Amino acid sequence: MNDRFFHLLSRHQKLDEALHAERSRSLPDPFRLQQLGRMRQRIKNRLARMMGAGAFCNCPDRRGGWPGASRLFAFPFPQ
Numbered sequence: 001m002n003d004r005f006f007h008l009l010s011r012h013q014k015l016d017e018a019l020h021a022e023r024s025r026s027l028p029d030p031f032r033l034q035q036l037g038r039m040r041q042r043i044k045n046r047l048a049r050m051m052g053a054g055a056f057c058n059c060p061d062r063r064g065g066w067p068g069a070s071r072l073f074a075f076p077f078p079q
Contacts, residue, residue, distance in 0.1 A: 005050055008043050015040040 019036045022028050 005047065008047050012040060012043045012047065015043065
């Protein structure tokens with residue numbers, strides 16, 4: 001993991017914690033929630049671009065299954 005990726009991951013975690021803290025206030029500021037959410041999403045998008053088109057490793061693929069699972073379970077299941 002390179003330094004840039006680690007830095008972005010750390011910023012994402014801090015923004016996530018700030019977002020959680022703002023939501024748990026008795027009267028959360030909706031504009032602050034929106035600002036924190038957008039900043040967190042931008043960092044998440046950067047992290048995804050750094051990881052490439054396959055997104056994060058050891059995660060389900062976009063179809064909802066695990067990568068390579070279709071090869072493991074090639075036989076038909078009863079429906």
